[in-house]
Amino acid sequence: MSKAIIEVKQITKHFKAKAVVDQVDFKVYEGEIFGLIGPNGAGKSTLLKMIGGLIFPSSGEISLFNTKMRGNHAYFERMGLLIEEPGIFPHYSAYKNLDLMAISYGLTDRKKYINELLNLVGLGDVDRIKVKNFSMGMKQRLGIAIALIGSPDVLILDEPINGLDPQGISEIRKLIQELNKKGITIIISSHILEELSKVATRYVILNHGKVVENISKKELFLQFEERVELEVEELKQAIPILERHLNIQKYKVMNEHSIYIYDNHVKNQQIIKILTENGIVIHSLTKHKQSLEDYFLKRTGSGGESHD
Numbered sequence: 001m002s003k004a005i006i007e008v009k010q011i012t013k014h015f016k017a018k019a020v021v022d023q024v025d026f027k028v029y030e031g032e033i034f035g036l037i038g039p040n041g042a043g044k045s046t047l048l049k050m051i052g053g054l055i056f057p058s059s060g061e062i063s064l065f066n067t068k069m070r071g072n073h074a075y076f077e078r079m080g081l082l083i084e085e086p087g088i089f090p091h092y093s094a095y096k097n098l099d100l101m102a103i104s105y106g107l108t109d110r111k112k113y114i115n116e117l118l119n120l121v122g123l124g125d126v127d128r129i130k131v132k133n134f135s136m137g138m139k140q141r142l143g144i145a146i147a148l149i150g151s152p153d154v155l156i157l158d159e160p161i162n163g164l165d166p167q168g169i170s171e172i173r174k175l176i177q178e179l180n181k182k183g184i185t186i187i188i189s190s191h192i193l194e195e196l197s198k199v200a201t202r203y204v205i206l207n208h209g210k211v212v213e214n215i216s217k218k219e220l221f222l223q224f225e226e227r228v229e230l231e232v233e234e235l236k237q238a239i240p241i242l243e244r245h246l247n248i249q250k251y252k253v254m255n256e257h258s259i260y261i262y263d264n265h266v267k268n269q270q271i272i273k274i275l276t277e278n279g280i281v282i283h284s285l286t287k288h289k290q291s292l293e294d295y296f297l298k299r300t301g302s303g304g305e306s307h308d
């Protein structure tokens with residue numbers, strides 16, 4: 001497994017008496033596209049702002065490459081942020097906006113660098129157009145280009161697809177994947193699991209400021225595969241019978257009595273027949289299938305705060 005690039009340890013943030021981020025723990029591994037999901041008001045932006053160093057935690061610790069964040073300048077240099085509205089000047093072109101930012105970073109030989117960045121985010125041919133005439137998607141891509149100044153190791157994108165049309169969403173998704181292929185670790189938040197499921201490689205679900213799930217892409221997708229959930233008295237004896245007689249190979253043992261079977265060639269009746277013939281006591285057998293939305297709602301209740 002690749003190494004942890006960011007470690008979030010017992011992070012809590014209080015606003016007045018309320019903990020909006022509550023004892024959050026997780027690691028982000030190098031090369032991941034780490035998806036932070038949660039309903040409105042779950043605490044995603046607050047958490048990302050803390051990881052990005054924009055606000056400080058009330059308690060807990062964040063480290064990057066094993067070095068604590070507080071008082072560590074290098075931390076901020078290795079981090080690119082697109083959180084809330086990027087600081088863009090609408091009356092300037094994309095080029096000029098990037099140039100101003102590059103100057104503030106003290107970069108020299110800026111022209112080549114900025115042109116490369118503009119091409120990377122797909123704004124190479126509109127570099128001289130004033131940003132006020134840009135679409136939402138183009139503005140987001142400029143926001144990402146600004147976050148990339150200084151060549152960060154980690155890019156934090158807070159709800160980068162919010163408000164975009166399907167084409168804009170797909171372009172941002174492709175850009176995120178391209179940047180990730182170049183070796184940038186990406187942390188991206190959304191309140192739509194469906195959207196993140198197309199891009200993220202690990203998922204943390206946040207609800208009311210707490211982590212309610214931390215799951216890899218592989219584990220997540222296993223949740224949506226149709227499966228048979230079987231509970232028997234004598235699982236140790238049942239498994240070889242199922243393997244031998246029904247050629248069951250794709251399964252996960254959940255505990256000493258229950259097993260999830262993902263081989264979809266096998267019918268429930270066949271399982272019942274072969275197990276009862278062999279004297280195995282069946283407690284329950286159910287077919288299970290859920291959508292991404294069901295899965296998300298189960299972990300977050302009916303959703304977050306209303307922002308109306």
Ligand SMILES: Nc1ncnc2c1ncn2[C@@H]1O[C@H](COP(=O)(O)OP(=O)(O)OP(=O)(O)O)[C@@H](O)[C@H]1O
Pocket residue numbers: 015020038039040041042043044045046047191305307
């Ligand atoms: N500066 C602040 N002062 C007081 N409360 C705040 C502040 N910032 C955020 N909150 C509150 O903290 C909670 C979490 O907000 P946050 O913006 O982190 O959630 P979120 O998951 O990003 O939601 P959304 O998707 O709606 O932005 C909300 O109840 C919000 O009202």
